[in-house]
Amino acid sequence: MRGGGLGLCGHGLPGRRKRERSAIKNTVPFDCPRADSNIECPGRSIQVPAPVRSLIACLAALLAPVVFAQAPARNDDVLRYRGADRDARLVERARQEGTVVLYTSLAPTESKPLAEAFEKKYGVKVELWRALSDKVVQRVITEARANRHAVDVVETNGPEMEALAQERLLAEVHSPYLADLPADGIPPHRLWYPDRLNFFVVGYNTEKVQRSELPATYEGFLDPRWKGRIAIEATDSEWMAAVVKRWGEAKGMDFFRKLAAMKPDVRKGHVLLAQLVATGEVQVGLTMYNANIESLKKKGAPIDFVPVQPVIARPQGIGVAKEAPHPAAALLFVDFVLSPEGQRLYESMGRVPASTKVKSELNNFPFVMTDPNTILKESQKWEALWNELFLAK
Template identity: 30%
Template structure:
């Protein structure tokens, strides 16, 4: 017995003990035998359901529902491509989706729930909202049958969510302004005084503090940030805009950019390279099935398909981001080969306010 689940053998043994109380004294043996047989089938049948049987059951239910409601904070074109591939396989389903910021998604889900309204089947969520959604009973505990080979960092250990992508964040530099010889090679290299006023960063670095905290612990993180602050960072907004500024030569280095975007710029011969830090910081992009999904079979069907190799490959093709399935080979996974990746755990995000305060106290006072 493990993970809080009862094995078929344990269930059968429990059933046999219960028979003493269910079958009247003196009943014919065939009665007891029949009852035991029926209860054994009920206990064992779920574990014996094949992948094909499972899909057939979900398809039958989803056909009656006819729709999948999906809410996301991701890029519209990425999900349009994903849904087009999903509908090619399950043409009987229509997919409606609502796109908003992660904060608005959380607000809409929780506000509607308080009013007793449940309109979403599958939703994205920022990692900082997961604990609150889970505590509110708005996330379905699901077995995600295709994720057995995934790293535990990329899924909730109780099954409440999976990562639909992993956002890797790295320091990067302009190769026209920084030679390979003098380029930083580690986190400590960024502390060199020669980078004074040469490093840019997002003005809101609370989540970055949490990622460092997850990798190093709070004490080392605070010490490092105080040393980094001596280099008088230049602050901007948005990783996309700062990547453009770095490529244009407005600054020499940026300490927190999206790796998949750097690789895309490199394909276009932009003068950018990135630092292979130990570890590489990252955060998951969670996806969950709603506890009160109005179309539960369609939701499960999408969850199973999306977490399959086909679904994972589709999302990588659409977004270019790192996906959790190690069987998906990509330019990004090759670039990260041999490097340690530290993933921000959802449990640590409850310290988000404290992390934000640390950032402001060090860099904005």
């Protein structure tokens, strides 16, 4: 994702951004599509990078007067219905609507099979628009400001979902599958719901590093023998914040200052970092997404991961747009994604399902769930610390 246009809110000072760019090795293939393309490309991450959260906050501030003036959602009778005939009524009305419009940052290799499975089961067409998560947020906000209600369902990163919820662009729904989700993953306002998890794990090249060599905690990577062998992703201030909160300020910041002194390789994009570990150019990645590793591993690449403690999990979310033009189809799609069937489909594609009803080998260890609301509130603090430690020359 890109942070263009940040001058609107006074963020992204040119001098600092120049220093940050000089610290990052951003090897991107020459045929990589534009930043606004719907095609996922190596070197691009769907996580909100450092400046983008500021852009989200800025856009939200501009939108606030418009949103607050809106009338209550017209779709509550559909979205919150709890009668015994709920499922039958929902399917019937969804088929009458005929279409559900989905905005998502889920990779095309996963969003397309998900849409096709839903269409096959219910005969309701999915109009899929896929982009990086900041583009998803921008489009939803822009359309709302223009009083153009096109989207039915939004599926993207937790912090972005929280930003949309705080601007009252999402609707509370009732689904029988909400009870299957981890209680600490559902925000109090219940305007969006976790549908999958991203784990920050340690990935390694199995031809360069033996599993037995890897330490059980991140502190073990401060050993001088790891210098020149480890890498981090350039935008992972969220991971640092979660680790510090878990360990406490004194212990946590002491660790990150020592890690910075190790001068880890810094790469832009979780997909790129996974590919570099798979090729052996990078031996160990400290802040990798489990799904990227699993995808390459299934293709035979010499890559694996270990759940080094503390394992940080970030919820990815799904929600129904407050002014969804196809409310029944929207809720039916959310039902499908959160159902065991939809969650097993996620698991088959290497994603970690959020449902407690679907077991995955990837969630058989303790982990700490991040709070998207806290991430939004404290983002500038942690981004500044991260940039100072790892990106500034």
